[in-house]
Amino acid sequence: MKTAAQIAQALQEKFGSAVTATTxxxxxxxxxxxxxxxxxxxxxxxxxxxxxxLVDVSSVDHMGREPRFEMVYELYGYGHNQHLRVKAAxxxxxxxxxxxxxxxxxxxxxxxxxxxxxxxxxxxxxxxxILMWEGYPFHPLRKDFPLEGIPSDMPEVxxxxxxxxxxxxxxxxxxxxxxxxxxRSRGALK
Amino acid sequence: MVAPEQIHAAYDSKIEGNVIITKLDAAINWMRKNSLxxxxxxxxxxxxxxxxxxxxRYDLSRFGAEVMRFSPRQSDVxxxxxxxxxxxxxxVKRIWDQMPDPKWCIAMGACASSGGMYRSYxxxxxxxxxxxxxxxxxxxxxxxxxxxEGLLRLQRKIEGESSFMDQKKQLIDSLA
Numbered sequence: 001m002k003t004a005a006q007i008a009q010a011l012q013e014k015f016g017s018a019v020t021a022t023t024x025x026x027x028x029x030x031x032x033x034x035x036x037x038x039x040x041x042x043x044x045x046x047x048x049x050x051x052x053x054l055v056d057v058s059s060v061d062h063m064g065r066e067p068r069f070e071m072v073y074e075l076y077g078y079g080h081n082q083h084l085r086v087k088a089a090x091x092x093x094x095x096x097x098x099x100x101x102x103x104x105x106x107x108x109x110x111x112x113x114x115x116x117x118x119x120x121x122x123x124x125x126x127x128x129x130i131l132m133w134e135g136y137p138f139h140p141l142r143k144d145f146p147l148e149g150i151p152s153d154m155p156e157v158x159x160x161x162x163x164x165x166x167x168x169x170x171x172x173x174x175x176x177x178x179x180x181x182x183x184r185s186r187g188a189l190k
Numbered sequence: 191m192v193a194p195e196q197i198h199a200a201y202d203s204k205i206e207g208n209v210i211i212t213k214l215d216a217a218i219n220w221m222r223k224n225s226l227x228x229x230x231x232x233x234x235x236x237x238x239x240x241x242x243x244x245x246x247r248y249d250l251s252r253f254g255a256e257v258m259r260f261s262p263r264q265s266d267v268x269x270x271x272x273x274x275x276x277x278x279x280x281x282v283k284r285i286w287d288q289m290p291d292p293k294w295c296i297a298m299g300a301c302a303s304s305g306g307m308y309r310s311y312x313x314x315x316x317x318x319x320x321x322x323x324x325x326x327x328x329x330x331x332x333x334x335x336x337x338x339e340g341l342l343r344l345q346r347k348i349e350g351e352s353s354f355m356d357q358k359k360q361l362i363d364s365l366a
Binding site for chain 2: 131132133140145146147148149150156157158159160161163164165
């Protein structure tokens with residue numbers, strides 16, 4: 001039976017220069033692959049290497065770096081109990097090939113990445129927003145999106161406003177020690 | 191058998207003790223406050239406490255508010271129990287609009303009152319931005335006793351209403 005380290009090594013040999021890095025951190029193995037070979041590599045993982053379970057699909061926004069985004073696929077095989085992480089960098093104008101035809105669970109995960117990060121998936125059967133509503137103009141998990149939100153309005157559907165991030169009666173404030181930062185130390189709740 | 195002409199209504203023992211003289215407003219308010227039918231707008235964990243308040247241990251029916259109606263057209267008080275996301279906000283408003291007057295609203299818990307711990311792009315910072323709230327209940331989530339306390343305070347608030355007096359005043363003003 002192969003370990004994740006051997007599997008990562010085998011992937012490196014099979015895909016050659018398309019695999020740009022294999023890293024190991026605390027027993028977790030990560031294979032970084034060029035976007036062009038991503039789908040072929042994942043298909044190979046699912047078919048030949050027995051990764052029958054796609055644990056999670058997520059994306060990272062490295063704002064200021066090029067390419068800006070990074071897709072992260074967490075794979076697991078119930079036959080060999082090995083975990084593997086596959087990463088691929090995506091620039092803002094590129095689209096990622098869908099893997100929902102390999103693992104059906106990727107359908108909703110990719111919709112989430114599309115909704116929250118604005119990454120486009122090629123060949124996805126139903127690429128709609130999954131958390132925010134259709135027509136919401138922003139992608140909230142991007143680094144340039146403020147946590148307090150941006151006002152928007154879709155009549156009859158939904159609107160958004162700005163949430164106050166400090167100063168409210170229930171909000172911890174900065175500075176001082178841990179006791180004086182707590183809301184209960186201020187007069188409002190006494 | 192007493193002949194009809196011998197009966198004087200004021201001294202009829204069958205009626206005596208069954209007649210109460212009061213103001214119309216007081217009578218109406220007494221009826222309204224003791225049969226508040228809640229519209230349970232359960233959106234998050236507060237709804238679990240609301241359900242507990244309705245169950246046998248806390249028993250909202252002691253205060254006449256056990257008839258949870260999932261149709262807004264049959265309910266009097268909307269209990270907004272939980273986090274109101276922007277995606278849900280207009281749906282809550284629509285349900286509120288479908289409730290017939292007179293109607294009241296209880297914002298149950300920190301989220302419904304102020305957004306609570308969700309200072310976020312996705313959460314409405316208090317349901318009072320959309321619908322008028324009569325009672326705010328603090329807590330995250332509030333215990334069932336707190337919901338009952340809120341309900342009793344709403345009852346006290348309803349006691350003080352003067353809808354018929356107001357109508358009368360309006361009528362007099364319109365005649366003048």
